[in-house]
Amino acid sequence: MDLESIRQTAYGLMEKRAADESGEIGDAYDHGQRVGRLVISLRKYILPDDDSYDRLLTVASWFHDIAGDHDNHARQSAEMTGERLKEYCSGADIRKICALISGHEDRVCDKKQLSDYVKLLQDADLLDHYGGYELWDAFLQAKRHGYGIPDVIEQSKSARFEKLLYNRQLLNFDISKLIFDDRREFISAFYKRFAVEGTGGIWNGDLILSYFYSLNN
Structure with missing residues (x-):
């Protein structure tokens, strides 16, 4: 082959x-x-x-x-x-x-009725839509439809928990579910920070300020 x-x-x-x-x-x-x-x-x-x-x-x-x-x-x-x-x-x-x-x-x-090989392909196919690709797709759609940063932030809040839970349950293997959870955790963390920095804020501002003072005292 x-x-x-x-x-x-x-x-x-x-x-x-x-x-x-x-x-x-x-x-x-x-x-x-x-x-x-x-x-x-x-x-x-x-x-x-x-x-x-x-x-x-x-x-x-x-x-x-x-x-x-x-x-x-x-x-x-x-x-x-x-x-x-x-x-x-x-x-x-x-x-x-x-x-x-x-x-x-x-x-x-x-x-x-399914072989492990079919299940592997199913999980890989589903997982590819989550994590880093989600961000790529979100910003691609934002550009296509003329959305601004506030629109993207607001759309990130509307991700349906029911759909995420349903898709997670479709995964065949426990490790696939762990990968799914890790990718979703990354997305959640990104948008929390983006919601702050995308509106002119400073992420971990108090921590940075505290560290800054410690360097100058």
């Missing part, structure tokens, strides 16, 4: 595509690349002695959203990927890759 040729194929198909209607051009490709790296990191935590699916997971990550981001995109992405990979992969590998892609959105089901 020639991963570099497959990656170039993915790039050619998605370099000018957004991941969704509000996304940035090329984000569909970038999302797949990030998920491809993240899924292998998760696999090393969860299945440390099993790298048998690494190449398959990587390719599935690259192509999992090739059909877009609508409700039935997983099946359509699997079908499209199967056609695109005939030049590079064996029939057996294509079937495994397509099974991963086809199942990556089956989050509300009897999870006992």
Whole structure:
């Protein structure tokens, strides 16, 4: 399996595509690349002695959203990927890759029916939307819609706790939930500071002032 040729194929198909209607051009490709790296990191935590699916997971990550981001995109992405990979992969590998892609959105089901490999791809895909990428997307949307700093701060307060809790519950592995919590903690801490500095304040002003006085006494 020639991963570099497959990656170039993915790039050619998605370099000018957004991941969704509000996304940035090329984000569909970038999302797949990030998920491809993240899924292998998760696999090393969860299945440390099993790298048998690494190449398959990587390719599935690259192509999992090739059909877009609508409700039935997983099946359509699997079908499209199967056609695109005939030049590079064996029939057996294509079937495994397509099974991963086809199942990556089956989050509300009897999870006992899913392989750990599908669950890994599901978690990597969901986690990629949280943490640092959230900030990138928030400021990208702000620029697109002409929002100012006060608007961004106010929108950060309206993040629905119910949706966050629901998405966290969709994760398959405990370590994925810990990563989710860590990313959300980062976002919360960032916006708390941004709400102060974005309105002309000084974060940790009392602490800085106290340290300043200690240096000059």
